[in-house]
Structures are given as C-alpha cells and as structure tokens.
Amino acid sequence: MTPSYRQILVDGVWVQNTGLVVLLGFCPLLAVTGTVITGLGLGLATLLTVVCTNLIVSLSRGLLRHEIRILVYVLIIATVVTAIQLVVEAWWYDLYLALGIFIPLIVTNCAITMRAETFASRHPPFAALLDGFATGLGFLLTLVLLGALRELAGHGTLLRDASLLFGAWGEGLQVTVLPGEQGFLLAILPPGAFISLGLLIAGRNWLAGRSSVQRTPDTHRDTAAEPSQERA
Amino acid sequence: MAVDPPENHASIWRPALTLALLAMLGTALLAGVAQWTQPRIAEQERRAMLAQLEALVPAGRHDNAMHDDSFSFLASDGLFAGQTITVYRARLGDQPAAVVLKLAAPDGYNGDIDLLVGIDASGTLTGVRVTSHRETPGLGGQIDSARSDWLLGFTGRSLRNPPPAGWRVRKDGGVFDQFTGATITPRAVVNAVRVAQELFTLRRDEWFAHPGDASGPDESEPHLSELGESDQAKPGAEKR
Numbered sequence: 001m002t003p004s005y006r007q008i009l010v011d012g013v014w015v016q017n018t019g020l021v022v023l024l025g026f027c028p029l030l031a032v033t034g035t036v037i038t039g040l041g042l043g044l045a046t047l048l049t050v051v052c053t054n055l056i057v058s059l060s061r062g063l064l065r066h067e068i069r070i071l072v073y074v075l076i077i078a079t080v081v082t083a084i085q086l087v088v089e090a091w092w093y094d095l096y097l098a099l100g101i102f103i104p105l106i107v108t109n110c111a112i113t114m115r116a117e118t119f120a121s122r123h124p125p126f127a128a129l130l131d132g133f134a135t136g137l138g139f140l141l142t143l144v145l146l147g148a149l150r151e152l153a154g155h156g157t158l159l160r161d162a163s164l165l166f167g168a169w170g171e172g173l174q175v176t177v178l179p180g181e182q183g184f185l186l187a188i189l190p191p192g193a194f195i196s197l198g199l200l201i202a203g204r205n206w207l208a209g210r211s212s213v214q215r216t217p218d219t220h221r222d223t224a225a226e227p228s229q230e231r232a
Numbered sequence: 233m234a235v236d237p238p239e240n241h242a243s244i245w246r247p248a249l250t251l252a253l254l255a256m257l258g259t260a261l262l263a264g265v266a267q268w269t270q271p272r273i274a275e276q277e278r279r280a281m282l283a284q285l286e287a288l289v290p291a292g293r294h295d296n297a298m299h300d301d302s303f304s305f306l307a308s309d310g311l312f313a314g315q316t317i318t319v320y321r322a323r324l325g326d327q328p329a330a331v332v333l334k335l336a337a338p339d340g341y342n343g344d345i346d347l348l349v350g351i352d353a354s355g356t357l358t359g360v361r362v363t364s365h366r367e368t369p370g371l372g373g374q375i376d377s378a379r380s381d382w383l384l385g386f387t388g389r390s391l392r393n394p395p396p397a398g399w400r401v402r403k404d405g406g407v408f409d410q411f412t413g414a415t416i417t418p419r420a421v422v423n424a425v426r427v428a429q430e431l432f433t434l435r436r437d438e439w440f441a442h443p444g445d446a447s448g449p450d451e452s453e454p455h456l457s458e459l460g461e462s463d464q465a466k467p468g469a470e471k472r
Contacts, residue, residue: 064250065246065247065250067247068247068250068251071251072250072251072254075251075254075255075258076258078258079258079261079262082262082265083261083262083265086262086265086266086269086273087265087269089269089273089276090269090272090273090276091272093273093276093277093279093280094280097280185371
C-alpha cells in the first residue's frame with residue numbers, strides 16, 4: 001500500500017507537483033514570487049509546515065474519529081503555521097516584513113490539507129514525513145523558478161535582497177544578469193505572475209511529454225502504480 | 233482505512249471533547265512559542281526602527297538614544313488631522329541636533345503612505361524614507377527607496393530651498409519630478425514633507441523641550457495642545 005520512498009519523492013516533486021500539476025496554493029504562488037528570495041522564503045516556510053503537519057497527522061492516525069479529522073487537520077496546520085510565523089518574525093524579521101500576510105495564509109494552502117487527508121492519514125510516519133518533504137520541495141522549486149523568471153524579466157537580476165533571508169552574508173549574492181535593464185514592469189505585476197506560471201506549466205508538460213515518449217515502458221509502470229493521483 | 237460505523241447521538245460528546253482538548257493543547261503550545269520568541273521579536277522591532285532612524289540622522293550627528301527620546305501626539309487639524317505623529321529627537325550633548333517625524337501622507341493613490349521625515353535643527357531635511365505604502369508596484373511604487381533614488385532628492389532641501397511655492401511636483405509648477413504614469417503618489421509625498429517642515433518650524437522649540445513619554449502618547453497630548461493654543465492666543469492677547 002505504501003509506495004516506495006523513491007516513488008514518494010518523484011511524485012511530490014515532479015509527477016504531482018503542487019504548483020504545476022495539482023494546481024493548488026495559487027494565492028501565495030502568484031503573490032510572493034516577485035523575486036527569487038521571497039519565493040524561497042515562503043517555499044521554506046511551506047516546506048517546514050507540510051513536513052510537520054504530515055508527521056503529526058500520521059502519528060495521530062487511528063486515534064482520530066472520522067467525522068472530526070478535517071477539523072483536527074486545520075487545527076494542527078494553524079498551530080504549526082503560527083509557530084513558524086513567530087519564529088520567522090523573531091529571527092528573520094526583514095523577511096517577515098517582506099512576506100507579510102502570506103505566512104499566516106499558508107494555513108489556507110489547500111495542498112497541505114490535501115496531503116494530510118490523502119497521504120499522511122493513511123501511511124506510517126516516515127513515509128508521511130518524506131511525502132511532506134517532497135510536496136514542500138516541489139512547491140518550493142516552483143516558487144523559486146517562478147521568482148527567478150519574474151525577477152529576471154522585471155529587474156534584470158537574480159537573488160536581489162538576499163539579505164532578507166541570509167542576513168549580512170547575503171548582501172553580495174545579487175547577480176545582475178542584464179545590466180542597465182530598466183525592467184519589464186508587467187513581470188512584477190499580478191498578470192506577469194499568471195503568464196510566467198503558464199509558461200512554467202507549459203514547459204513542464206513539454207518535458208513530461210518528451211520523457212514519456214523516450215521511456216514508454218518505464219513510465220507506464222509508474223502511472224499504473226499511482227493510485228494517489230486518482231484520489232487527489 | 234476503517235470508517236467508523238454510525239453510532240447514536242450520545243457519541244457526539246467524545247469527538248467534541250477530543251476537539252476541545254486538542255484546541256487547548258494547540259493554544260498552550262503556541263503560548264509557549266510566543267513566550268519564547270517575544271523578547272527577540274521586540275528587539276527586532278526596536279532594531280529595525282533604530283536602523284531607520286540612524287539612516288536619517290547618522291550616529292556622528294547625535295549621541296543620544298533617539299529611539300527612547302521620543303513622544304507622540306494626536307494632530308487635531310491640517311493635513312495630518314487624526315493621525316498620531318511620533319517625534320524622535322536627536323541631540324548632541326545638550327544641543328538639539330535633529331528630529332525624525334513618523335507620520336503618513338494621507339492622500340496617496342491607494343491610502344496612507346507611511347513616512348519618516350528627518351529635519352535637522354536648522355530646518356534642513358536630513359532625509360525622507362517611506363516605511364510602508366500600497367501604491368501600484370512599478371508606478372507609484374517607485375517611491376520605495378530600494379527601487380529609486382527619488383526620495384534622496386529631498387535630502388538637503390528646506391522651506392528656503394525651494395521656497396514654499398516650489399514644494400510641488402513639476403506638473404503643478406513646482407521643482408519635484410513626478411513619475412511616468414504616476415503623479416498622485418509623488419504629489420502626496422511632496423505635500424506631506426512640506427507640511428511636516430511647516431509643523432517643525434512652528435513647534436521646533438516645544439518639541440525639543442518636551443519631557444518625552446515613557447508610557448505612550450496619552451501623557452503628552454494635553455501638554456502640547458496647551459502650548460499650541462497659547463502660541464496662537466498670544467498676539468490676540470497683546471492686542472487687547
């Protein structure tokens with residue numbers, strides 16, 4: 001019943017990528033990806049959240065009555081997110097200011113409830129932990145890629161404001177890729193977020209289509225062993 | 233995966249109790265985390281404010297702890313009516329060196345634009361910072377000091393340079409640039425900075441003499457309005 005650990009990782013990062021395939025959690029995905037660093041910051045916070053909630057949900061499976069499980073998931077997620085918010089505020093204050101409302105809003109990222117319900121509540125703790133890690137990593141990578149695309153188009157740089165996340169050490173990290181670039185305004189505005197995300201999804205589909213042509217027998221087996229996608 | 237069979241109504245109490253217990257557990261955990269992070273968060277807020285103040289009045293120009301040498305008052309009329317304005321004072325020895333005013337331009341394109349305005353004792357601007365705003369990114373959002381140098385154009389200016397009539401954006405006949413596609417935002421900031429300086433000119437001495445408040449804005453209010461009234465009343469009283 002529990003898929004192999006490798007399968008869990010591939011599922012979370014690629015096959016069922018939250019941002020690009022399952023298409024959940026758009027609110028933060030589109031709102032905070034103006035730069036790589038804010039994307040990475042929210043990605044890390046979300047990763048930590050889904051790892052913690054998956055682990056707790058898996059540990060409490062069997063103890064919870066069916067009718068109240070969703071309420072309990074929400075309670076667990078809200079508690080974990082609030083704790084993470086306080087820690088970010090205490091140690092990464094500038095990042096906290098930059099992410100603003102989107103840290104508390106991690107609670108409303110349905111991808112997290114979905115992993116709790118479809119995976120963590122039915123599998124042993126370590127598998128659930130790994131699934132949380134893979135899901136979070138997939139989401140984080142999407143956020144960072146989207147941030148990179150938009151920052152490159154909008155500012156002509158990468159990793160600007162890295163000090164938000166890494167303190168004084170991060171100040172030298174900014175790479176100016178397109179010097180003298182005035183910036184393509186649309187990329188930083190909300191429409192740019194939608195367009196960039198569309199491009200990313202198209203790119204992923206193209207890659208997925210190409211690899212399935214190349215190794216047909218292999219992917220065939222993979223898709224057959226994927227009941228979780230049906231449930232999602 | 234075992235789904236529980238339906239049971240009688242009495243069984244509603246058990247899940248309700250479980251939920252209540254879990255909610256209490258969650259609250260207790262969060263109270264612990266809040267207790268643990270609270271001192272650090274307070275320090276971070278203080279440090280962030282201090283860094284902004286230091287950027288406006290460099291350490292060499294004052295030797296007091298500006299963050300603690302402050303008071304707030306409620307503006308009753310004019311552009312800032314209804315706002316609580318905070319005055320941070322910089323002193324070198326016993327001499328007034330500068331003030332930093334924390335106030336908001338109320339008429340931005342999308343609500344308040346929170347500002348810090350640094351004015352030295354002679355009335356010259358030491359700098360203007362935007363601490364938060366909700367202007368359109370890329371248009372009015374260019375007032376962000378991280379994104380453009382526009383705010384730096386205020387440094388070194390005063391009500392003598394340019395004279396008050398010049399404290400407008402170019403489009404309105406003043407000396408300050410507006411942004412391409414955004415006039416309302418710069419207009420609001422220029423206007424707020426001008427009024428802040430006028431306020432400073434009027435109240436300079438009483439601001440530096442103010443005992444400051446350790447416990448919040450309430451204490452200073454009656455004191456200030458008293459002074460303000462007596463200032464205005466004086467000429468009239470002399471005439472009588």
